[in-house]
Amino acid sequence: MNESERNIYYLRGIPVPETPPPGKDPAPWKKTDIVGTSIPRVDAYERVSGTARYPSDIHLPRMLYAAVLRCPHPHAEVMNVDTSAAEGMPGVRAVISGITSDTDFAWWYSKEIKTKIFDPLCRFEGEEVAAVAAETAYQAWDAVRAITVEYKVLPFIAEESKSLDSSSPLLHPNGNTAKTDKYSRGDVGAGFSEADIVLDETYRTECELHMPMELHGCVASWDNDRLTIWESAQGVYSIQSRIAEILGLPLSKVRVIGHYMGGGFGSKLQPGKYTVIAALLAKKTGRPVRLFLTREETFLAVGNRPPATMQLKAGVKKDGTLTALEFSCIATGGAYPANGTGLVDWLVRDLYLCPNVKTETKDVYINAGPSRPFRAPGHPQAAWALEQMMDALAEQIGMDPIELRLKNIPSFSQGREGNPPYTTTGLRECLSEGAKAFGWEQARKYSSGSKENGHVKRGVGVASALWFAGGGNPPSTAVVKLFSDGSVNLNMGASDIGTGTKTVMTMIVSEELGVKPEMVQIEYADTATTQYATPSGGSKTVPTEGPAVRAAALSVKQQLLSFAAADLKTDESSLTLRGDEVISMKDPLVKVKIHDVTGLKKRGVIVGVGYRGPNPERKVVNPFAAQFCEVEVNTMTGEVRIIRFLGCHDSGRVMNRLTYDNQVFGGITMGIGLAMTEARILDRDQTGKMVNRNLHDYKLPTSLDVPKEMKSLPIEKPDDTANTIGAKGLGEPVTIPTAAAVANAVYHAVDVRMMKTPITPLQLCQALEKGGKEGSK
Amino acid sequence: MTPGFSYRRAASIKDAVTGISEGNGRILAGGTDLLGCLRDSVFTTNMVVSITGIKELKRIDETPGGGLSIGALATITEISESPVIRERYPALAQAAAEVASPQLRNQGTIGGNLCQKPRCWYYRGEFHCLRKGGDRCYAVAGENHYHCIFGGNGCYIVHPSDTAPALIVYGAEATIAGPAGMRKVSLENFFVPPAKEVTKETVLEAGEIVTAIVLPPPLAGLKSSYRKIRSRQSWDFALAGVALALRTSNGRVTDARIVLSGAAPVPWRLVDAENALIGKVPDPDSAKYTAALSVKDAQPLKHNAYKIPLFKGLIEEEVVNISQA
C-alpha cells in the first residue's frame, strides 16, 4: 500500500485524545475533532437511494404471505371459527386459529394477565382470531375473508370515565382498575393554606397513535429448530427474549435481525402477536413467512399514547414560590394492563421546586387496543396540565411565565427517595437563553398589543420539561476491531431507529482512533453476530452505547500502543496515536506506521471490547428543555397557525449537530400533532369501534402544519459526571413541552384556555364565542 | 384485496356509456376515490370502465360566447393552474387549489371530484348504514363531529367537494352523456339530497357519465372567492367552506351568491342570506347580519354545534374580505 492510499484511512495529523492506562476511565474529552461536528448520516446514501434493506423489504425464496383475521367488535366471545372454506382456497398453505392445536401459546401485554395468541375472549377491536399463510398476499386476504366466525357480542366500554361505573361490564375478573399509584411528600393542605393563589383545573389529552412510517411486522424462517426473525424493531434482543420465552426455545435458537427500521416511537420496543403468528405459520408450512400488518390494523392493535384526564390543583405565593401541587389522573392503557398511567405524574413530582406534592393516578380498562410506550411516556400529557397551570398561576400573580419558572428550578430530584442531585441541569439556561434567542420579552409585548391585526391575534407561549430517563445505563457491550490496514469494524447490538445512532457511534470511534468516519464499518442489531444491547428507547441509546463504544475503541488503542512499544523498545505510556502512526511524545523520530506494528501484522486484527460502566451513585442524569412558540389565532373561525418554534435543550454534549437538530424538529412536529390534529375516535355511544382508522381521518400533521421557522438552540453542557462521553438523551424531551407551549401561546393570543387536545376550530370556535380576549369578536 | 371485477378501457364516450350500462359498472377517471371505495368494500362492481383514454374529455376550452367548457378529465391541478380560470373564475381556481394534496390534485379529475362518494366515516367504514342500503344512520347518535348542520334527513353527510360550491356560484352546468343521448343539468340541481333519495348522490342515471362542465361567461364586475377551513392544513376536507360571488353597483350589492361546503349533504346555497345582501352596502355590519342569517336554520347534531359559530365567522370574514378586495 502506498502513502496516498493509506491517507484515505486516516485524518492526517489529528491528535486523538490521551489514552488512559488499561482499566482506567478515560478523561472527558476536552477539545474534540469529530464529535460535535455536523456530519451527514453514515447511511444517508443507502436510506435515500432505496438500497437500504428494511425488514419489510426482505423477500426470501419460497416465502409465504400471512394475513390476520381480527375481531370486528370491541368486546366479544369467539364461539366458533370455521376455516374450512379458507383452507381449500387457491394458494392457501396454512390456517391457524384458537381451535387449531398448534397455537396454544401464552401472550401477555404485561405479566399480570396472560392471554393466548388467539384468545376466545376478544377484549378490543382488532384482537387476533385467526391467521392464514398463502402464496400471495391477495390469496391470504381472500382466505381471511372466507373464514366465518360466530361471535357472542358483549357490552363494551369506550371511555375511561365510564370504566368504573357499576353498570359497566368487567373486562377482567378483578375489576376494571389496572392499577392505582399514589405519591406524597410534605403536606399539601398546609401548602395550599400558605398560598396566595390556588387554582384547580381539569385537563385532558386525547389518545395518540404512534404511526411510524414502516408498518409493524416481520419475516420468520425456520432452519430445523432454529428460528430467524427479521423484524422492524427498536431492539433485537428484546424481541429475542420474549419470543424465546413464549415458544420455549433457548435464546441461542432465536436469531433476530433488525438493521434498518422505519420508526417505532416506542411501539416497537417489543414483539407483537404478529411475530409469534409469523413464527407459527412458518413452522407449520416449513417455509419463510412474511407478516406485515396493514396500516388499518396498526390503528387498532400496536399501541398508543393513553388518553388521560388530569386534575391539577396548584398553590403559589405572590413572590412566585410554589407551595403545593395536587394531581390526580385517570387514564387507560386499553383492555389489558399496559401501564396507561406510567410516569404521567412525573413532571408534577420533579420539574419544579415544591415542598408539598400529592399525586394519585389510576389506570383503568376499556375495550380498546393496549397502549405501548410512546415517546416520553406520560410526560407530554403531564406537561399539557402542569405547563398550562404554571402559565395560569403566573398570570394570577402578575408575573412573567418564564420568571415564575426560573423562580422554581430545583438542582436535585425531589420526586426520588433521598433527593439525589442531578448531575447537571440546564433548565435555567434553557429558559433564559431560549427567551433571549426567541426575543421573548418583545414578542410577548408585541403580541399582546397586536390589535392592529384586527380579528387575527398573535400570542407567544413557553413550556419547559425534563425527561425521567435519558441518562443511559448498563449493560452494553461493544466490540471494535482494527484491521491490519488500519480500517475499523464496530460491532454493537443496538438498533438505529432513525435517530442517527450509527453515525454518532462512528464519530466516537473516529474521535478515539483518528480514523476517517468512512473507514468505519458497523455491524449491528443482530442477536447472532452482535453483542447484547437493550432496545433503543428512553432516549438512552447515545448515553448507553456511546461509552461502551468509546471504551472498546480505547482498548484497541491501548493494545496497539503496547504492540508498538515492543517494536520501538520504549515505554507505551510515552506513545500516542497520530494519523496513521504511533509516535513517541518525547522523541518524534521514534515512530512506527500502524500497518508495520508487528503485533497487529501477526494477528491480523486487534479486538477491543468495551463495556458500559455504572452510572454515578446517588445522582440523577436527566435532560432538560424549554420550547417557545408564536401563534396566530383567527378569532372569527378558531383557526390557529403556528408561526415559529424554538427548541432549547440541555442534553449534555452535542454529539452531531445535524442529527441533534433532526430530533428537535421531529419532536416538535410530533408535539404539534398532539396539540393540533391527532385523536383516536371511538364510536363510544353505539358500537365502540374506531371510526378514524386511516391516515386521512386520523390526522397526522403535514408539512403545512409545522411552522416554516423552526430553530434549535442547544444548551451544551457536557455532563462529565454522567458518563464518559458527556451526553444525555435527546429523542424524547424534544416532544414533551411542545403541545403545552402551543396552548399557552393560544391563551396569550385570545385568553381562551385549551383544556383538551387537539386545538382545532371544533373547540376553539365555541370557546371564543363564549368569550375570549376583549374586542376579539 | 379488492373484490374481483372486469376492467376495460373505453375508446369513446359511447363505448364508456355502453360499458357501464351492463350490470353495476363504474367509471374510473383518476381512481383516487373509486379505488379507495372498492378497497374498503363501500360498494362492489362487476365492471370498471376507464375513461382515461378518451381524448376529448381532457381539455379546458373557451366557448364562443365567452364562457368555458371543462372536460370531465381535466385534473384538479390543471383547473387550479389554468390562467383563464384564475382570472375569470377565481373562486374555482381557489377551490381546486384547496382540494386534498398535490398528488391527489394531479391525479384527481373534475368529473371524479363532482361524482365522489361521501366521506362519512361510518359509510367508509365497516358500518352497513342507510346510504349503503342498511337500515340505520350511525351518525345520528354517533360521532358526528364532521356531519351536516343543514339539510340532514335520514342521512347527515356533508358534501365532500370543494369545487362544486365554486362552480355553483358561477351557474355552471354539467353535460351528461347516457344511453338516451346527451342532456344538461345545472350543477345546482346535479346533487341529490337525502330527503329525495338516500342512496344516491347525483342525478346520474344508470349508464350516464359527466362529459363536461360548462361555465357561462362571468358577469362583468363580479367578485368571487372560495375559502376553506379545515383541521389540518393539507390533505383534509372542509370543516366549513364558502364560495362567494358579489357584484355591486354604486356601492350597493346587486347580485350575490353564497354556497357552502362542509355544511350539508349537497353544496348548500343560502338564498335568504343572498337576498338579504342585495341592496346593502357590503360593510362589516351587513356582513355580520348576513352571517347571522346564514346559520339561523342550522340544526346541529350532538358534536357539531361548533359549525354554527364557525360558519358565522367564516361568512362574515369572507363578505368583508371580498368587498374590500
Ligand SMILES: Cc1cc2nc3c(=O)[nH]c(=O)nc-3n(C[C@H](O)[C@H](O)[C@H](O)COP(=O)(O)OP(=O)(O)OC[C@H]3O[C@@H](n4cnc5c(N)ncnc54)[C@H](O)[C@@H]3O)c2cc1C
Ligand atoms: C385522502 C383524500 C382527500 C381528499 N380531499 C379532498 C378535498 O379536500 N376536497 C375535495 O374536493 N376532494 C377531496 N378529495 C377527493 C378528490 O378530489 C377526488 O377523489 C377526486 O377529485 C376524484 O377524481 P378521480 O378522477 O380520481 O375520480 P375517480 O376515483 O376515478 O372517480 C370518483 C367517482 O366518480 C365516478 N366518476 C368519475 N368520473 C366520472 C364521470 N366523468 N362521470 C360519471 N362518474 C364519474 C367514479 O365512478 C367514482 O365513483 C380527497 C380524496 C382523497 C382520497
Ligand code: SF4
Ligand atoms: S350520515 Fe349517511 S352515510 Fe353517514 S352513517 Fe348516516 S346514512 Fe350513512
